[in-house]
Amino acid sequence: MQNGSPVNMPTTLTDVVCCGCSCLCDDLQVDVDGGRVANVTPNCLRGQRYFSLSEQGAQCRIDGEEASLTQGISAATELLAAAKAPLLLGLGELTIDAQRAALDWADKLGAYVDAGNPAEPDPSGMVLQSTGLITATLGEIRDRADVVLYWNADPQLTHPRYRERFALGVAGKFFAGSRTSLVIDQTVTATSLRADSYFESPITDNLEVAQTLLALGRGKCQNPPPKLLRIHQKLAAANYAAIVCGPEFFGGDDGAAVLETLADYVRELNQTNRAIVSLLKSGPNWVGAAETIAWRTGYPSPVRFAADGPEYEPTSFRAAKLLARGQVDAVIRFDGDWLRKAPPEMLTALAKLPTIAFGHDDLDLPAKVAFRVAKPGVECGGSMHRLDDVPLPLTAVLSTERQSTETIIRQIIG
Numbered sequence: 001m002q003n004g005s006p007v008n009m010p011t012t013l014t015d016v017v018c019c020g021c022s023c024l025c026d027d028l029q030v031d032v033d034g035g036r037v038a039n040v041t042p043n044c045l046r047g048q049r050y051f052s053l054s055e056q057g058a059q060c061r062i063d064g065e066e067a068s069l070t071q072g073i074s075a076a077t078e079l080l081a082a083a084k085a086p087l088l089l090g091l092g093e094l095t096i097d098a099q100r101a102a103l104d105w106a107d108k109l110g111a112y113v114d115a116g117n118p119a120e121p122d123p124s125g126m127v128l129q130s131t132g133l134i135t136a137t138l139g140e141i142r143d144r145a146d147v148v149l150y151w152n153a154d155p156q157l158t159h160p161r162y163r164e165r166f167a168l169g170v171a172g173k174f175f176a177g178s179r180t181s182l183v184i185d186q187t188v189t190a191t192s193l194r195a196d197s198y199f200e201s202p203i204t205d206n207l208e209v210a211q212t213l214l215a216l217g218r219g220k221c222q223n224p225p226p227k228l229l230r231i232h233q234k235l236a237a238a239n240y241a242a243i244v245c246g247p248e249f250f251g252g253d254d255g256a257a258v259l260e261t262l263a264d265y266v267r268e269l270n271q272t273n274r275a276i277v278s279l280l281k282s283g284p285n286w287v288g289a290a291e292t293i294a295w296r297t298g299y300p301s302p303v304r305f306a307a308d309g310p311e312y313e314p315t316s317f318r319a320a321k322l323l324a325r326g327q328v329d330a331v332i333r334f335d336g337d338w339l340r341k342a343p344p345e346m347l348t349a350l351a352k353l354p355t356i357a358f359g360h361d362d363l364d365l366p367a368k369v370a371f372r373v374a375k376p377g378v379e380c381g382g383s384m385h386r387l388d389d390v391p392l393p394l395t396a397v398l399s400t401e402r403q404s405t406e407t408i409i410r411q412i413i414g
């Protein structure tokens with residue numbers, strides 16, 4: 001086993017962190033028997049899936065043919081020697097340690113890096129730097145929030161244990177009553193069915209809805225939709241209001257403007273009570289990816305490591321834009337769930353480029369050089385950042401011959 005002592009004997013590990021989504025639940029019990037995970041409790045289907053490993057394949061393939069790690073490292077080095085504009089993407093699938101190594105590599109190559117999830121537009125890094133955002137840890141939401149608004153958020157589907165651990169389902173240290181649940185969404189969801197108030201609205205109208213809430217907060221709205229007015233009244237009357245925005249929240253064209261307007265509304269609510277915004281991002285470590293790139297470059301993603309320092313272009317350096325314009329001549333791809341949800345046109349463009357891929361699951365996406373790496377939180381340790389920025393250490397629960405992404409990158413960099 002890497003990064004720890006061998007545990008390939010019947011054993012039970014406690015307080016294990018799950019990387020199945022960005023909740024990074026750190027209370028799991030994992031039973032290991034016969035070199036595999038035999039049981040994971042508490043029961044969460046998504047978590048169980050994360051701990052189940054696909055077939056152990058070759059550690060490396062070149063053009064689909066089995067190769068040694070050394071051959072793979074040589075082939076990757078050769079491929080990149082001919083590249084003038086490589087692109088790194090998929091960093092949210094990596095541990096913080098591997099993200100740091102990936103950025104060292106990008107710096108050396110003069111590469112573009114899009115650290116955002118290509119399947120989910122997310123301007124929050126930009127908004128955090130330009131406007132700021134009042135936010136909170138999940139523990140604070142659990143302990144204090146008496147009113148929770150879910151906006152394009154259906155945690156039951158995307159973050160299965162979110163409610164039982166952090167909201168609604170549990171009593172907090174400073175609030176043990178029954179919480180009021182509000183929902184704004186484009187369609188009825190499991191969360192909206194249990195809500196006290198529900199306002200149906202398409203994602204493309206999010207800016208208008210946020211502007212109406214802001215106007216209500218400032219006492220300057222004459223004729224708001226009655227259901228939206230009710231939601232505002234409950235948020236304004238709360239002792240502690242939490243506005244939880246799901247991965248779809250930024251789906252319209254104006255994601256940054258929506259979040260900026262919501263941030264202004266939350267500042268208005270804070271004139272009389274406490275209110276925060278919590279972003280329910282996909283996992284496992286897109287939050288960490290945004291932070292790692294900001295530590296390293298001072299910019300939110302996306303950036304280009306130019307000869308005279310990092311350059312930041314919020315729109316034109318996005319992976320989708322670079323690929324659509326043919327500005328990339330090689331790709332370093334960190335595989336994971338994002339590939340299953342990425343736009344088809346992006347996948348088509350990626351398939352045409354010489355690619356070095358790092359993955360731990362079976363994905364039928366082509367790559368000139370494909371490394372099969374140790375799975376974070378199952379076969380290797382490291383750390384990741386929960387959706388509220390809290391860093392958590394991972395446990396390697398199984399032993400493996402496979403190398404971690406970080407180790408392979410460090411060998412390539414030399």
Ligand code: SF4
Pocket residue numbers: 018019020021022023024025044045046047159160161162
């Ligand atoms: S909610 Fe997410 S992090 Fe928690 S156990 Fe389920 S998949 Fe894992």
